[in-house]
Amino acid sequence: MINRDQLVKACDHQLRAAHFKDFTVNGLQVEGRESVSRVMTGVTANQALLEEAVAWQADLVLVHHGYFWKNEPVAITGMKQRRIKTLLDHEINLLAYHLPLDAHAELGNNAELGRRLGWKVEGCLDGELGEGLLWSGRVPEPQPLERLAHQIETLLSRTPTVIEAPSVGEIERIAWCTGGAQDMITAAFEAGAQAFVSGEISERTTHLAREMGIHYIAAGHHATERFGVQALGEWLADEYGVTHRFVEIDNPA
Incomplete structure (x- = not known):
């Protein structure tokens, strides 16, 4: 207590x-x-x-x-x-x-999503690690878009929306931001990412991805932001001995 x-x-x-x-x-x-x-x-x-x-x-x-x-x-x-x-x-x-839990370098939504998918974090494109919201890194090995999408679907237990950029081959460099961050796709492209992952997609996102030349995966606002709060709850349990329980209230968005 x-x-x-x-x-x-x-x-x-x-x-x-x-x-x-x-x-x-x-x-x-x-x-x-x-x-x-x-x-x-x-x-x-x-x-x-x-x-x-x-x-x-x-x-x-x-x-x-x-x-x-x-x-x-x-x-x-x-x-x-x-x-x-x-x-x-x-x-x-x-x-x-909200934003503090997106950005945290160890317990945050972006940190947890990258860790669970095995991505090597190289930094943030909009600030220092632990402060910025747009993360960048590398996948464990070069892979096609289909394999990356399957890994995300397996982790999140839902089928993501996948926009393929025909001019882009296998993925090595990746950028991501959980939740409603679809408009960060331009910054991800300009930083050299071959794929960008966020939670939501807008009508314009499809055209940006195809015409700029960057794969895009919308994995779900809710789905991509389930892990940070769990990590924080477990940290509280470890540090202060409270009993922690995560409850999933499904949301398809």
């Missing part, structure tokens, strides 16, 4: 939360009970996850996508009211980290 404020301080420090200019509040978003022994993690703090937390008697819910996004309505009504009421009624803390 750990004091809530001590746990939040540890996560803020580990993820360097104050360093990031983000679209949301990073850190404690809804305050619950002071003592924490059970931590439930998930990608998004939706109602289904909160109900799982209530049933499991979680003290704290830790997510990548929390609440209070820039430009969203500020009134606590409707869906937002029901979610926050669930947390308050059961004294469950809500802790959320």
Whole structure:
């Protein structure tokens, strides 16, 4: 068991939360009970996850996508009211980290995706490692697009959208950014990547990939961002002895 404020301080420090200019509040978003022994993690703090937390008697819910996004309505009504009421009624803390959890050099979404696929990290194309969001590196050995797509499908348990650039052969250099990062494809191409992997795809992404000459794989916003929050939850379990449970609430996006 750990004091809530001590746990939040540890996560803020580990993820360097104050360093990031983000679209949301990073850190404690809804305050619950002071003592924490059970931590439930998930990608998004939706109602289904909160109900799982209530049933499991979680003290704290830790997510990548929390609440209070820039430009969203500020009134606590409707869906937002029901979610926050669930947390308050059961004294469950809500802790959320967005960009800090994408960028972290060891526990982040990009770090975990690259590690699990065996990619050799060479750095970030938009900042220092641990600060930037667009990662670059090399695959273990030169491989065709079909093999890379199969590896990603096997890891994430879903079929990705694959855009082939006919002028590009086997892949050696790769760039990636989890979530909604499709417009980073130009920077990936300019840095010499032969393939770019992100979560989402837009209509324009297909034409950019084909005409610039870079393979593109959209592996799912939700699917590519499942691993960072799990890694952070396991870190908390190892460091502070809390019980950690990850809950998958499926999302095809």
